[in-house]
Amino acid sequence: MTFTSYMHLARYGLFAVIAIPSIILFYRALRVLLADLRGATRPVSGFFLLSSDPLDPQLVAPLPLFHTTHIGSSRASDIRVKGRGIRKHHLTIYYHNRVWLVRPERQAMVWLNGHQVVESAMLRQGDKIGIGRHILNFVIYDAEVKQDEVDEVSHRSELHRSKWSAMAVIMTLLLQLGSLIVLFFGMRGTDTEDVAHFFVVVLASVYLLMHLLSLIMRRFLPRVDPILFQATVMLTTVGLIIQARLLGLSRVFPSHIENYTMEAWHRSLKNALLGQIGALGVALVALITLVVLAQRTNVLERLAPICFVLTPILYLVTLMFGKGRETHGAGLWILLPGGLTFQLTEFAKITWIVTLAWFFRIRPKGRQLVVFAFWGALNAGLIVLLPDLGSIMVLFPVTIVVFTVMTSEYLLSLSVLGVACVGGVLIYQAIPYVNRRIFGWISLWDRIGDDNRQIVYGLQAVSRGGLFGRGLGNGSPGSIPLANSDMIFAIVCEELGIIVGIMLILLYMTIWLRGVSSIIGARDGFTSAMILGLASAILIESIVVIGGTTGLIPLTGVTLPFIARGGSSLLAKWLMIALLLGIMARSSTLQIDRSAQVLSHDDASDLATFSLRRER
CATH class of the missing domain: 2.60.200.20 (Tumour Suppressor Smad4)
Known part of the structure; x- marks a missing residue:
């Protein structure tokens, strides 16, 4: 049997080790959320x-x-x-x-x-x-505060001890081990055989680092959410497998390129993998530090004014020095020495969310709303000038969600949506890049052109994959433009199946559900707004990408979180996860500054007397 035949059979095993932990994590996240909602009407203790x-x-x-x-x-x-x-x-x-x-x-x-x-x-x-x-x-009343803290620690420990958590971890390990075996034997006897050992060692190292971090957090940071971390690890693992497959499996040396040697080609493959792994490695190394800072300090609150100023600066720098407008339609990439590129707009999303959480930690007054509206309009104008349609389609819904939930200003939210619709029509008419994107989407079923070719070919790939896919390495990514970034979801569905694509959606939903569940017991408005903004940004970005790939909405150029190629995107998303893990781990027990006295037991007895008298 050939390698292609083996992978056609192995697709069922890949489906199992991806689907089972995805369903387990989603089910547990949903179950915890429902339990938290039942107790959501309870006030804070003490x-x-x-x-x-x-x-x-x-x-x-x-x-x-x-x-x-x-x-x-x-x-x-x-x-x-x-x-x-x-x-x-x-x-x-x-x-x-x-x-x-x-x-x-x-x-x-x-x-x-x-x-x-x-x-x-x-x-x-x-x-x-x-x-x-x-x-x-x-x-x-200090006694109730302490009891609430005991109950919270007990709840967190139960999440870690669950046998379902162990099964999800085991399935993830099987997926990672299986991917290493497939890559090693799949690259033997091909033009990429000389880099097979390098691919396996690099991937095995990052897999080991992720599990090591998981053990450290379980031991020393018991409040860190294991479901959220495991869902992120699963998404990242699938992303690394797909990116390594695109670089190493079923590849043929491009001999038609003049003066291009096999050694230079192998070097380019290594650099491409290292770009992705390097960004992930930086994020993983900084993960524990960011989690501790977000959990045990107020550094995010203190950085909010800096983020307020930094966000438009990041967009302005990108507008002045960004490259890529000729090839991608938007100049979002900052060139670095050594041929590397950096995308500042990915990190502007983080500073935007921090500023958003700061403004709407409580119901803002009229003057604060005006300041935020001016700030948001300034940043939106810079994004339009880039132009970066994807950032608008992610940040605007996130802003509306956080604003509506934190302020309950439903009429004002509807008014903002109406103004945004008018602004969208004006942008469509004024900017050719946006006009081409939307026109290509509208005419998707009437014609095939440069403005919609990606979507058409992506839909064809999804249909070829069917429910269980054609097998890893058996797809045709070469026929799809930007297959490793914009259209990566189509490759996942073609080679691993539509059901695995649905499992990825469940994992994104799991991250969002864990965030929503934490909001219920969040200790203050900034924590609530920050969790809601980060979790919603990851979910909305995945929806925008998947919707664009499948033709449900116009293609935006946003990359699928944790899956698509792009070091800046992967680094930024893991930084968001680190902040999310840390801020969710903040104790829901409200610790009070020492200057505030606590109620003595004698006062508690008086309270009981007063309550009894009131009932009579």
């Missing part, structure tokens, strides 16, 4: 307000506090207080940077210990908040 009766100050009742608590006369308020002079949205009590803060909303009259509050003010044990005729006393 923090509450005591509401005094205006007619009898001796009668009090405890009111629950959430990480962000809205108080007012509206039915939608977390704590509804009615009375003369009380607005629908009167004040917000929220947790940020290890302290509780109270902030009046839109010129509402709020008093703290007898003094009027105009801006955000810190709350301490026993502070009295006055709204209308009502008095709310802020109380901290």
